[in-house]
Amino acid sequence: xxxxxxxxxxxxxxxxxxxxxxxxxxxxxxxxxxxxxxxxxxxxxxxxxxxxxxxxxxxxxxxxxxxxxxxxxxxxxxxxxxxxxxxxxxxxxxxxxxxxxxxxxxxxxxxxxxxxxxxxxxxxxxxxxxxxxxxxxxxxxxxxxxxxxxxxxxxxxxxxxxxxxxxxxxxxxxxxxxxxxxxxxxxxxxxxxxxxxxxxxxxxxxxxxxxxxxxxxxxxxxxxxxxxxxxxxxxxxxxxxxxxxxxxxxxxxxxxxxxxxxxxxxxxxxxxxxxxxxxxxxxxxxxxxxxxxxxxxxxxxxxxxxxxxxxxxxxxxxxxxxxxxxxxxxxxxxxxxxxxxxxxxxxxxxxxxxxxxxxxxxxxxxxxxxxxxxxxxxxxxxxxxxxxxxxxxxxxxxxxxxxxxxxxxxxxxxxxxxxxxxxxxxxxxxxxxxxxxxxxxxxxxxxxxxxxxxxxxxxxxxxxxxxxxxxxxxxxxxxxxxxxxxxxxxxxxxxxxxxxxxxxxxxxxxxxxxxxxxxxxxxxxxxxxxxxxxxxxxxxxxxxxxxxxxxxxxxxxxxxxxxxxxxxxxxxxxxx
Numbered sequence: 001x002x003x004x005x006x007x008x009x010x011x012x013x014x015x016x017x018x019x020x021x022x023x024x025x026x027x028x029x030x031x032x033x034x035x036x037x038x039x040x041x042x043x044x045x046x047x048x049x050x051x052x053x054x055x056x057x058x059x060x061x062x063x064x065x066x067x068x069x070x071x072x073x074x075x076x077x078x079x080x081x082x083x084x085x086x087x088x089x090x091x092x093x094x095x096x097x098x099x100x101x102x103x104x105x106x107x108x109x110x111x112x113x114x115x116x117x118x119x120x121x122x123x124x125x126x127x128x129x130x131x132x133x134x135x136x137x138x139x140x141x142x143x144x145x146x147x148x149x150x151x152x153x154x155x156x157x158x159x160x161x162x163x164x165x166x167x168x169x170x171x172x173x174x175x176x177x178x179x180x181x182x183x184x185x186x187x188x189x190x191x192x193x194x195x196x197x198x199x200x201x202x203x204x205x206x207x208x209x210x211x212x213x214x215x216x217x218x219x220x221x222x223x224x225x226x227x228x229x230x231x232x233x234x235x236x237x238x239x240x241x242x243x244x245x246x247x248x249x250x251x252x253x254x255x256x257x258x259x260x261x262x263x264x265x266x267x268x269x270x271x272x273x274x275x276x277x278x279x280x281x282x283x284x285x286x287x288x289x290x291x292x293x294x295x296x297x298x299x300x301x302x303x304x305x306x307x308x309x310x311x312x313x314x315x316x317x318x319x320x321x322x323x324x325x326x327x328x329x330x331x332x333x334x335x336x337x338x339x340x341x342x343x344x345x346x347x348x349x350x351x352x353x354x355x356x357x358x359x360x361x362x363x364x365x366x367x368x369x370x371x372x373x374x375x376x377x378x379x380x381x382x383x384x385x386x387x388x389x390x391x392x393x394x395x396x397x398x399x400x401x402x403x404x405x406x407x408x409x410x411x412x413x414x415x416x417x418x419x420x421x422x423x424x425x426x427x428x429x430x431x432x433x434x435x436x437x438x439x440x441x442x443x444x445x446x447x448x449x450x451x452x453x454x455x456x457x458x459x460x461x462x463x464x465x466x467x468x469x470x471x472x473x474x475x476x477x478x479x480x481x482x483x484x485x486x487x488x489x490x491x492x493x494x495x496x497x498x499x500x501x502x503x504x505x506x507x508x509x510x511x512x513x514x515x516x517x518x519x520x521x522x523x524x525x526x527x528x529x530x531x532x533x534x535x536x537x538x539x540x541x542x543x544x545x546x547x548x549x550x551x552x553x554x555x556x557x558x559x560x561x562x563x564x565x566x567x568x569x570x571x572x573x574x575x576x
Contacts, residue, residue, distance in 0.1 A: 064154050065192030067176050068220030070169060070183075072229045073262075073441045079169050079183070081155040081176065085138035087129040091122045094148030104129075104149070107140045119149075131174045132156045157183075161229070163271045164236045167287040168227065168439075170387075171274040180285065182225065182439065184387050192220035224441040226262035231255055231549045235265035239522070242541040243269045246505075246527035252289035253541065254422045255549060256519040258510055260445045261426060261435030263384070264518070264549070266290075266419070291388045293415040294504045294523065297491030297534070298352045298473075300411035302428065302460050305349055307372035308360045309456045316346045316459045320356045327355040329403045334358050350466035352473050352488065354410045361409030362402065369405060370397035373414070375434070375451045376424045382437040384419060392416045411491055418506075422521035425508050428464070428485070429516035432457040461485045465513050470565055474507060477539035478564045479547045481557040483513035486542065488534035493526070502526050507538035511546050512558040520546050 070079035087108065096104070096119065105115040108130045118127050129149070133141070138151055157172045159165065170181020177191060178184040194217055235253045243251040255265035272284040286292065308314045325339025334354050340347075348356030361369055374380070379394030393415040400408075407413045416424075419437060426435040432452035452460075464485035468477045473488040486509020492499040506523045510516035522538040522545075531537060 065194050065217040066219045068190040068222045070223050072227045076229045078165055079159050082158050084132040084154050084156040085151045086131045086154045087141050089127055089149045094119050096146045159274045163273045166271050166274045167268050168266050186223045190220045193218040226441050228264045230552050232265040234548045235545050236267040238541040238544050239267050240269045242524055246537050248524045249526040251524040252418045254289050254419050254521045256422050258429035258516040258519050260442050262438050289418040290386045291390055293390050295411055295491045296416050297411040297489030299487045299489035299506055299508050301357045302487050304357050304361050304409040306452050306456050306460050313363045314345050317344050319344055320359050322353055322355045329406055332403050346463045349463040350472045357409040358406035366397035366400045382420050382423050384437045384439055390417050392420050418521050418523045422519055425519050427451050428457050428461050429510045474535040474539040477542050480564045481561045482511045483559045484511045485513040490533045503532045505534045505537035507534050507542045509542055514558040517555050
């Protein structure tokens with residue numbers, strides 16, 4: 001056998017000496033690089049490893065601030081924040097079996113697929129699974145002990161008055177930030193400022209140690225409203241009953257302190273429950289007393305009378321030729337529901353004569369009439385600062401035609417919101433001084449603006465007392481033991497530029513008329529049936545609220561307790 005041709009093994013092959021030396025140098029270089037890197041990270045730049053460690057085991061979490069309380073003028077709570085638990089997860093740390101995921105989904109009220117999408121989305125470090133859980137459900141989640149799933153203390157807003165105060169207070173979102181009403185207006189004061197805290201968590205994602213408080217939360221401040229809870233409930237109840245009784249579309253009511261301009265009550269129907277907004281519609285959310293505009297109808301006539309008295313054109317007993325209830329201007333005829341050949345200025349207000357009001361308005365120049373209405377607050381904000389408040393519409397007098405000036409005298413061609421209309425009547429309650437509106441409790445009465453003389457305001461107030469007396473349009477507004485002054489309004493609604501057979505019934509009044517303490521304004525939108533006049537629909541609601549409110553405030557009587565006279569035949573007015 002020839003062994004010369006047998007292949008040599010690897011051990012028998014002589015390798016070049018340089019290859020082993022190169023390999024040794026490479027290994028030595030790698031070890032040296034690792035040594036240098038270790039020295040750099042652990043000795044020179046050790047913050048890097050510290051940050052990586054902190055990122056795995058440390059967290060900076062927000063500490064929610066306790067939202068301030070909203071109270072009525074007597075300190076009764078209207079909105080409070082209660083503790084609630086929110087469930088959150090850190091997806092990279094979540095370890096959960098299929099069974100536990102199903103159990104968690106059942107407790108949270110979500111589908112398995114939706115929960116899995118949140119739980120195992122490792123691109124996110126933090127995700128909410130459910131906000132503001134009831135205590136019993138939060139306890140069930142805690143018992144599952146799922147790594148990476150934790151609870152966080154938050155606050156949930158609760159409104160003890162529910163739907164009674166909903167439009168006034170508004171509501172907060174899931175983060176406890178104001179979104180409507182007073183909650184939104186006073187967000188800066190109520191909300192406070194969130195804090196932050198550094199914590200350490202274990203490998204299961206549970207917080208095991210509070211390391212440091214980086215910033216302490218600042219609690220929100222309390223807000224005291226001008227609202228009187230008792231009067232608010234009375235107003236809410238009466239407007240609800242008025243709307244339901246007359247099968248109306250909606251209704252609003254405002255109660256003002258005549259001396260200070262404070263809003264003691266503001267309510268609408270329909271409404272919503274701020275504690276459960278699952279089935280709330282946009283129509284329910286509207287604070288109609290502030291955001292909705294309507295033509296005020298004959299409730300504008302006292303301002304027409306005040307304008308001509310102030311200008312010296314008429315006196316309360318001046319006679320006006322009312323032409324048997326028909327007055328034609330520029331091809332259009334103004335009608336009175338109850339024709340009379342002539343009426344005094346006081347009787348024009350008492351019997352709500354459109355012809356008489358039109359003739360009074362036309363005795364003034366457009367600029368003088370416009371200025372009188374503007375100074376009474378029409379076409380301007382009330383100063384309530386309520387979000388979404390409509391300012392109303394009072395067109396520039398330079399664009400008026402004679403027929404438009406005439407119809408504005410009885411509330412057509414001008415638009416207002418109910419709060420604005422109620423505020424305007426403070427000028428008659430305070431001997432010519434127009435008050436600013438406030439939704440917050442005032443420690444001292446606000447200084448008003450003088451818009452009428454004492455004589456003019458008192459004269460118009462006396463005329464409005466005749467409206468409530470027998471022979472007027474609102475005997476149903478009478479209040480036992482008190483003199484009442486007010487004015488009815490019944491206006492056709494304007495749709496697509498045309499007046500239609502739909503109505504807005506209203507009444508604005510004050511009592512005691514000898515020294516007014518309260519102003520109550522009522523508006524009912526689209527009452528159905530034959531009873532659609534302000535004296536039939538709105539006046540009874542006014543009477544009920546005014547009577548109970550005056551007694552609640554212990555306002556002294558200024559009339560005999562048997563002063564109420566039932567009037568079976570009510571004089572009605574209709575503005576066309």
